[in-house]
Amino acid sequence: xxxxxxxxxxxxxxxxxxxxxxxxxxxxxxxxxxxxxxxxxxxxxxxxxxxxxxxxxxxxxxxxxxxxxxxxxxxxxxxxxxxxxxxxxxxxxxxxxxxxxxxxxxxxxxxxxxxxxxxxxxxxxxxxxxxxxxxxxxxxxxxxxxxxxxxxxxxxxxxxxxxx
Amino acid sequence: xxxxxxxxxxxxxxxxxxxxxxxxxxxxxxxxxxxxxxxxxxxxxxxxxxxxxxxxxxxxxxxxxxxxxxxxxxxxxxxxxxxxxxxxxxxxxxxxxxxxxxxxxxxxxxxxxxxxxxxxxxxxxxxxxxxxxxxxxxxxxxxxxxxxxxxxxxxxxxxxxxxxxxxxxxxxxxxxxxxx
Numbered sequence: 001x002x003x004x005x006x007x008x009x010x011x012x013x014x015x016x017x018x019x020x021x022x023x024x025x026x027x028x029x030x031x032x033x034x035x036x037x038x039x040x041x042x043x044x045x046x047x048x049x050x051x052x053x054x055x056x057x058x059x060x061x062x063x064x065x066x067x068x069x070x071x072x073x074x075x076x077x078x079x080x081x082x083x084x085x086x087x088x089x090x091x092x093x094x095x096x097x098x099x100x101x102x103x104x105x106x107x108x109x110x111x112x113x114x115x116x117x118x119x120x121x122x123x124x125x126x127x128x129x130x131x132x133x134x135x136x137x138x139x140x141x142x143x144x145x146x147x148x149x150x151x152x153x154x155x156x157x158x159x160x161x162x163x164x
Numbered sequence: 165x166x167x168x169x170x171x172x173x174x175x176x177x178x179x180x181x182x183x184x185x186x187x188x189x190x191x192x193x194x195x196x197x198x199x200x201x202x203x204x205x206x207x208x209x210x211x212x213x214x215x216x217x218x219x220x221x222x223x224x225x226x227x228x229x230x231x232x233x234x235x236x237x238x239x240x241x242x243x244x245x246x247x248x249x250x251x252x253x254x255x256x257x258x259x260x261x262x263x264x265x266x267x268x269x270x271x272x273x274x275x276x277x278x279x280x281x282x283x284x285x286x287x288x289x290x291x292x293x294x295x296x297x298x299x300x301x302x303x304x305x306x307x308x309x310x311x312x313x314x315x316x317x318x319x320x321x322x323x324x325x326x327x328x329x330x331x332x333x334x335x336x337x338x339x340x341x342x343x344x
Contacts, residue, residue, distance in 0.1 A: 054302040067293075068293060068296075068303075071266075071292060071293035071296070071297065072293075072297060075293070075297055093297075096198070096199065096297060096298065096299070096300035097195070097198065097300050097302075098195070098196045098197075098300075099196075100195055100196055
């Protein structure tokens with residue numbers, strides 16, 4: 001039986017599935033909040049995705065419907081219009097709420113372990129693999145290619161067993 | 165020795181599990197307070213209409229130890245803490261100032277105080293959360309202890325009560341009074 005969808009290439013199917021997912025990626029920015037200047041608005045959005053909503057903590061203020069998130073979005077835009085740089089705005093919010101407000105934790109002495117541990121684990125795992133295969137290469141039993149007397153007699157036993 | 169080596173993944177699993185287990189006991193609502201010890205941010209708030217024409221600014225903070233209480237008529241926990249604030253006012257233990265946060269109807273803050281009592285010395289309104297964000301407030305009610313130099317010394321998140329006041333704030337007031 002011919003597949004009714006067979007005229008669609010795999011790539012098209014994948015694209016359709018991705019499009020189906022699109023409506024679920026919602027943003028909370030309301031039209032009235034947006035800035036007229038598209039470049040400033042773009043900067044506001046890029047700052048907003050980095051800042052955590054303090055009310056619903058695993059959302060950024062760009063995604064959150066919480067009123068405090070909205071007020072923070074407006075504050076970010078006000079400061080942009082006033083001429084603050086992106087970093088100045090982020091630093092202001094961090095000075096009020098701490099590093100916790102950043103969705104990506106900064107790289108500093110307190111977070112070295114957090115940032116470096118995946119690489120440390122990877123290095124340890126790699127070392128483990130190297131050691132494991134080194135050990136397999138030189139088995140300690142007998143010389144390469146020859147069997148000891150004991151091994152020869154054991155082999156003989158096994159071979160004769162299998163033909164009985 | 166090699167046998168023990170096989171237990172290594174299990175040991176790592178147990179260690180990671182223990183850390184994650186401890187992590188689960190953390191209260192996600194307890195956020196770090198970064199402003200303690202710092203001078204309170206500059207602010208100048210408009211008055212609460214109907215109450216007075218004065219408003220509230222950081223100039224009102226110097227010269228005495230005081231509390232700043234962030235509240236709103238929409239906030240149910242604020243209602244829960246209100247009778248304690250009234251009691252605190254009667255006891256004259258400390259000056260309480262209020263920031264009326266984000267009222268949809270600008271009159272509701274004043275109506276609320278008329279109904280439940282007004283424990284505040286100065287009150288300012290913050291409809292757009294600007295001072296709220298300036299103080300790093302995440303929800304109402306939150307109460308800050310400010311020393312005579314206008315420095316933030318302590319912040320309590322959630323409704324204030326006698327127990328928290330006696331245990332956390334009174335010892336700090338005693339220390340601050342000795343300092344000055």
